[in-house]
Amino acid sequence: MMARSGLKTGFAIAVAALGLLAAVTAQAARTETFANGIRATVHDASEVSAMCVGKADGSREFSHPLAGTVALDAATRTLYPFDVTFVTNALADMTGFSTDVEVEVFILDGIPTGIGSSFARRGAIFLSPSYAPVDAAITSYITTHEMGHVLTWAFIDGQPGRWDAPRPARAGPRRRRPRSLPCLPRPREPWPRTCATCSAACWLPAASAWKTTR
Known part of the structure; x- marks a missing residue:
């Protein structure tokens, strides 16, 4: 009887261990290097969600050594996180440049506190969930937009001269833009100053600019 009991106990432990291993595997980050040179984790x-620490008001917070701390609002309705496959496909399909950059991509299951949408930091992208399933086209648009910010921080902000590199191909002199003007009415010319409206350098309008800056 004792032998059988020991066998059952050992079997139960093995099953539990396998279950834990499966859970860990399901939550493991995936790292891929694409033809364009982006290496994304x-x-x-x-x-x-497993990284998050809950608070009394229902909000949560998680920290990552490379990306910093992010707070998430308490959920008030069903949210739909981005699809991992759509995200990786979007990064892989970025063309027109060849680079060498690493980025951490976080698919959030809660809306970022105080931001309310997807955003980027130096070397990191945070994709905010939606109130409806996010299709491949929208995923691609948002993911590549945020990746654009990562590329800017990596290769342009530290080298101001690169803001001028696309200008010859676009023709015409660079025109000064009053800081009081909102982003959209301004001439679409790269400008290495902080925009008064969006508090960030206005983004380059086309991926073709990266052909001359990289």
């Missing part, structure tokens, strides 16, 4: 919603 993608953390899916379940992994990010």
